[in-house]
Amino acid sequence: xxxxxxxxxxxxxxxxxxxxxxxxxxxxxxxxxxxxxxxxxxxxxxxxxxxxxxxxxxxxxxxxxxxxxxxxxxxxxxxxxxxxxxxxxxxxxxxxxxxxxxxxxxxxxxxxxxxxxxxxxxxxxxxxxxxxxxxxxxxxxxxxxxxxxxxxxxxxxxxxxxxxxxxxxxxxxxxxxxxxxxxxxxxxxxxxxxxxxxxxxxxxxxxxxxxxxxxxxxxxxxxxxxxxxxxxxxxxxxxxxxxxxxxxxxxxxxxxxxxxxxxxx
Amino acid sequence: xxxxxxxxxxxxxxxxxxxxxxxxxxxxxxxxxxxxxxxxxxxxxxxxxxxxxxxxxxxxxxxxxxxxxxxxxxxxxxxxxxxxxxxxxxxxxxxxxxxxxxxxxxxxxxxxxxxxxxxxxxxxxxxxxxxxxxxxxxxxxxxxxxxxxxxxxxxxxxxxxxxxxxxxxxxxxxxxxxxxxxxxxxxxxxxxxxxxxxxxxxxxxxxxxxxxxxxxxxxxxxxxxxxxxxxxxxxxxxxxxxxxxxxxxxxxxxxxxxxxxxxxxxxxxxxxxxxxxxxxxxxxxxxxxxxxxxxxxxxxxxxxxxxxxxxxxxxxxxxxxxxxxxxxxxxxxxxxxxxxxxxxxxxxxxxxxxxxxxxxxxxxxxxxxxxxxxxxxxxxxxxxxxxxxxxxxxxxxxxxxxxxxxxxxxxxxxxxxxxxxxxxxxxxxxxxxxxxxxxxxxxxxxxxxxxxxxxxxxxxxxxxxxxxxxxxxxxxxxxxxxxxxxxxxxxxxxxxxxxxxxxxxxxxxxxxxxxxxxxxxxxxxxxxxxxxxxxxxxxxxxxxxxxxxxxxxxxxxxxxxxxxxxxxxxxxxxxxxxxxxxxxxxxxxxxxxxxxxxxxxxxxxxxxxxxxxxxxxxxxxxxxxxxxxxxxxxxxxxxxxx
Numbered sequence: 001x002x003x004x005x006x007x008x009x010x011x012x013x014x015x016x017x018x019x020x021x022x023x024x025x026x027x028x029x030x031x032x033x034x035x036x037x038x039x040x041x042x043x044x045x046x047x048x049x050x051x052x053x054x055x056x057x058x059x060x061x062x063x064x065x066x067x068x069x070x071x072x073x074x075x076x077x078x079x080x081x082x083x084x085x086x087x088x089x090x091x092x093x094x095x096x097x098x099x100x101x102x103x104x105x106x107x108x109x110x111x112x113x114x115x116x117x118x119x120x121x122x123x124x125x126x127x128x129x130x131x132x133x134x135x136x137x138x139x140x141x142x143x144x145x146x147x148x149x150x151x152x153x154x155x156x157x158x159x160x161x162x163x164x165x166x167x168x169x170x171x172x173x174x175x176x177x178x179x180x181x182x183x184x185x186x187x188x189x190x191x192x193x194x195x196x197x198x199x200x201x202x203x204x205x206x207x208x209x210x211x212x213x214x215x216x217x218x219x220x221x222x223x224x225x226x227x228x229x230x231x232x233x234x235x236x237x238x239x240x241x242x243x244x245x246x247x248x249x250x251x252x253x254x255x256x257x258x259x260x261x262x263x264x265x
Numbered sequence: 266x267x268x269x270x271x272x273x274x275x276x277x278x279x280x281x282x283x284x285x286x287x288x289x290x291x292x293x294x295x296x297x298x299x300x301x302x303x304x305x306x307x308x309x310x311x312x313x314x315x316x317x318x319x320x321x322x323x324x325x326x327x328x329x330x331x332x333x334x335x336x337x338x339x340x341x342x343x344x345x346x347x348x349x350x351x352x353x354x355x356x357x358x359x360x361x362x363x364x365x366x367x368x369x370x371x372x373x374x375x376x377x378x379x380x381x382x383x384x385x386x387x388x389x390x391x392x393x394x395x396x397x398x399x400x401x402x403x404x405x406x407x408x409x410x411x412x413x414x415x416x417x418x419x420x421x422x423x424x425x426x427x428x429x430x431x432x433x434x435x436x437x438x439x440x441x442x443x444x445x446x447x448x449x450x451x452x453x454x455x456x457x458x459x460x461x462x463x464x465x466x467x468x469x470x471x472x473x474x475x476x477x478x479x480x481x482x483x484x485x486x487x488x489x490x491x492x493x494x495x496x497x498x499x500x501x502x503x504x505x506x507x508x509x510x511x512x513x514x515x516x517x518x519x520x521x522x523x524x525x526x527x528x529x530x531x532x533x534x535x536x537x538x539x540x541x542x543x544x545x546x547x548x549x550x551x552x553x554x555x556x557x558x559x560x561x562x563x564x565x566x567x568x569x570x571x572x573x574x575x576x577x578x579x580x581x582x583x584x585x586x587x588x589x590x591x592x593x594x595x596x597x598x599x600x601x602x603x604x605x606x607x608x609x610x611x612x613x614x615x616x617x618x619x620x621x622x623x624x625x626x627x628x629x630x631x632x633x634x635x636x637x638x639x640x641x642x643x644x645x646x647x648x649x650x651x652x653x654x655x656x657x658x659x660x661x662x663x664x665x666x667x668x669x670x671x672x673x674x675x676x677x678x679x680x681x682x683x684x685x686x687x688x689x690x691x692x693x694x695x696x697x698x699x700x701x702x703x704x705x706x707x708x709x710x711x712x713x714x715x716x717x718x719x720x721x722x723x724x725x726x727x728x729x730x731x732x733x734x735x736x737x738x739x740x741x742x743x744x745x746x747x748x749x750x751x752x753x754x755x756x757x758x759x760x761x762x763x764x765x766x767x768x769x770x771x772x773x774x775x776x777x778x779x780x781x782x783x784x785x786x787x788x789x790x791x792x793x794x795x796x797x798x799x800x801x802x803x804x805x806x807x808x809x810x811x812x813x814x815x816x817x818x819x820x821x822x823x824x825x826x827x828x829x830x831x832x833x834x835x836x837x838x839x840x841x842x843x844x845x846x847x848x849x850x851x852x853x854x855x856x857x858x859x860x861x862x863x864x865x866x867x868x869x870x871x872x873x874x875x876x877x878x879x880x881x882x883x884x885x886x887x888x889x890x891x892x893x894x895x896x897x898x899x900x901x902x903x904x905x906x907x
Contacts, residue, residue, distance in 0.1 A: 064509055068653075124334065139396040148409060164425075
């Protein structure tokens, strides 16, 4: 708002795909009069208004909170997840970072585990399946001790929070040349394993989530660290090292006792 | 026909009502619980917590959300914190004080018994969340940290940086995911409720009709009970701090099926949001109320100074108007009061920024006192968010803020058991009306959502189901469901058939602007009458001139939006009607005709009640019923924060 207000004319190349089964292609659109104060998604809103006026179907894209926390928005923008600005989701990317006359390529997340639903929307339910396999502390409602009975060092709480900040958007997977979900899975493990409440199920959780991750079709990690660079919540690749340590350690723990089904009331 | 509004408030002293009623409630035997099918719509703090907890107890649960994952419900966007009467700070807090603050903060328009129960279970919520690994802020010794929020003089707000809602929701989501993984909850993401089905013979809620947003398929789901936890209707105003998908459809459809809708005019305008910047704008971003712990709100004393750089305005040329007007609460005055005060300054021509619609929220004193690092530690992510959106660095230049629609206190009427006027249809969280009266205090929405979902519905639902034979499950292929499905399909077809010239968003923006101007921070008989004349005209144009491309048998975001806007276009009228009849000012409902020195003037003689609207047919005026409110434990008094 303080910065000088300009309007931009843009050339947009957008992935259009009617549904999961049909082939898609990049379609070029021209859009003028985009305020530099608008967000990237508001620029797409403007494009959609233009398409609707012309009787063309608007571009489907996922979004909800538009304040960088729900994790619903996605988009590869010029080949970078969320546009490549540090610690910024697509919904918080502003048009003041673009120049008049720019060409912008907009594509959906590209990963085997995230099939395209339509245009720019993908199916990220694989993430939910990984969490359901073990990304929780088993603590039925009503069974908790007084919150101050379990002390948590301030530093541990802070480091757990650093990892817990993950919004599950999938940028890490989209950025990875292998389509690996290691940063996502490791962030959840690091959140819980840096807290005392996460300790009792530590070995089981690690094994279960890694197994589910593999089953969901995510690739392996080969240390490119593109995930860290793409993460809109600045989650550090250090969590991956913690996962690897936990996974090695979990292999030494007896499987018989703690690999029983979870969740029974 | 008039609604039967029996609040079923238990007898006994207020401190014992909940414990006594828990004992009196009927139970469902553990082995029988699995025979009961329960539908939960919404997967935020209230719905997600209810679905997880009911599944832990053994019920057969189905949970629905329109997002692609339950982890994305709008509870996630809550920033500042969650209240609980733990009194860990030894600063004089208690269950009674939280109860008192909430009743007073709500300007005496909430039901005492419900609010007291909320304050009681608040302490259990913190325990539960900590046990589930929510990374709350801690002191160096490892105990939980607190901060203060508006309308309270104690520090009772627990938080996880500026992402408390996210962390609480991820806790709920984890619990829900565990039950999904164990096969106890069947989750239906990207699925939207389009109708509620009430069994014509028994009058009980018997299920819902939904649309799969990917395939467009319409299906029916039968259950022994239906729980709506579908959030608020702030998006009626188009611009609000709500997520884009938030809508009134579920509660409005329930209203049309016989559930009373209470106090629709009670909407909350949050004082600290990033100001509107242009007509392309799609939503407004909240800056957490927690910032008012350390930020000081001011405008230039003289209108002549508004265009000057804030650095160039000396301290004695600034008006710290909240500190001046409300010395004992100062910058932590409740939201309705702080919002109106901001509007007042701007109306006097002392607002700053584009269009003069902004006030400063200034951290320079805090930075000088505590250092930039300490401030970054507490609010870093909020400062970053502000800078990303505005391009200004709030460590150097004061933030500019302005009020925006944030929360809706009105919602489906529920009794003490959280049951609507339709038996078997329950309503939790922001979607119901019960706890916040005419104004919600900061950090109380998260508390209410989790209270309802974790600790109240598990008891009250059992009490209901114990009286419903398990074999009496409606058939999802029965006539009532087929009729509802046909109605849903016909409405979708009708939206697609209009093929007019205007986009859905253009109607939504026009409606939002109309409501903001006529039924926003200040309302008058004239403005409401004007809105009530214009809304039907706009609605008529919508059904004649809207354009929805594509079909109903596939992923069609415009069609989803069109259905929601069509409901907002009806619901808006109910809001304005309610605001027109309520000839008093209370909390967020400010009727300009009813004020004393710019402060809200309640009329307890005539309006000490909840207004509960009853649907009477599309071509008939809705019926206004009332539930009288009695205050036996907090004395009815004029609110003062001076």
